[in-house]
Amino acid sequence: IYIYPYIVVMSDMKGLFEPYDVYDALCTFAILVGSMIAAGGGLGGGGVFVPIYILILSFSTKHAAALSQATILGGSLVNLIMNWRSFHPTRKHRPLTDFGTLLVFEPMLLVGTVIGVLLNVMLPAMLILILLIVTLVYATFRTARKGYKMWLHESSLLETLAACVCTAAGVAEGEHADDGDDVAKHSRQSTGISGVTINGDDADGISEDDAAMIDADQEKLIKNSSTNDGYGAVMQKQMQMHDDEDEAELYDLDTAATVYSTEYDPVLWTDMAQMCGISVSQLDKKKVEQLYPLMEREKMKWMPMAIIGLIWVISSITSIGKNNQITGVESCSALYWVITFLSFPILLAISLFYTKQQYDLYEAKEQSGAWQAAQGDIRWNQSMLNMVKYPLIATIAGLLGGLLGIGGGMIVSPLLMELGVHPMVAAATSAMCVLITSSSATLQFVLLDYLSLDYTFYFMAIGIVGTFIGQTVVNYCIAQYGRKSLIVFSVAAIMGGAVLLMGIDGVMQLVDGISWTFTMPC
16 A cells, blocks of 8 residues: 655646536446446456546546545445355355455555555656556456356356256156256266366366366256256255345354254254265264364454454554655654554564464364365465465565555455455455555545545445446346356456556556656655
8 A cells, every 4th residue: 555656736636516527427437337347356446447537537646546545445345245244155154255364365465565665666667567567467367267267167067957957857757856866967977067076277277176166066056956946946046045144044153152062953063064064974072062163263253354453553554654744754764664664573473373373273174074175265274384375475466566556456356266265255355355455545545635525425436336236246147147257257357457558558658758767765
């Protein structure tokens, strides 16, 4: 998070309604569409918003960045509300946002951002632009390819379902089919499509985690198709898992916890089996005693949110404390560098602490012998030396973000997907990261008086509307058609748009004359 050093007098900007012209309307439409697309992938959209404000409204880079952060903040609030009551796609007791992973990554993302901003000041603007375009092109290609492969496997899944429905209907008419497994077996033989079981990458290069995720969905759809229901009804049954209200009712164990007993109870033991991804027959009294507190930890939301709030305060105080216009601290003075690096050991300690927490939690669940990882879970129980790679990856990602001027969402969402995290979980986790960075940055811009109130509230409202529409449409499409790949495509689309718009802006800067000289931060 950083403030652009350019100073432009606010009075030089016209008011939003002085008058409201065609450029304001065109910018409104562009921001609305950008917000809708970004919402699907859990991105802020700053890589698209900043060039839009520069190219259409002719704002300075500083004012475009400030208004972009305010727009993103509006959308982030919608994401927070919509994701708060949502649950993991396959483990309904977990929040949709992976708070454990977020608490490992976010502190080091902020550390990397500070280092990246220092490099941003030192390197020539044209070199930064070239690095930005190369990075985003590569990330866009990787993400789009991942989305395309997921789309192909989802198409295979839906073809299997259609064949199962037809076969089930025929069996029901003749023999009143009594077992979905027989139908599944017959449908696999008749269609030539089977569950995807891949060790590493298959011929198409899809990851093992993606294949397992799709395979699990396929098995569920096959079993559900053994009824007489039509295609739409079967799909609706499968996708009811995404109904938040039903999930809250089925898996709200907060009340049950007060009367919980390790003695066999069909309801509670069934809930435990569902939370652990196993069958009830794999449980016994000792295993239930071990797993119950671990599952309760997976359900936690308020404690991680409190830690996230602490991270936000540390980040904001550091950024504001070293700003000369707010605190009077001279740039490059001893106090300036103390404030800059003071947060590093605190943020590193938070990240390493939660890395150890994730390691211990994952190891305890596996050692119980009655728990299976959900599709897309990061395998945390590697050696602690090897576990250092996750904070290191986050630091490098933050460095790239600070150096290239791209937001947290455009870094976190593709990164989590590369690590095999479920797309819906990656989008929700990324959206929380965006909320942290955008709210802190917006606060700084407000204190510096870089924002015009009419434009700020207007485009915050546009961000809210666009994000709500985008989230609603994506959630509906996933529930109706089972296309999780839409989230991956949303990420690729917003990064591709950023490449195009930033490329145009870079060409315009090149025409106007751009420096290739290196400078020192002081």
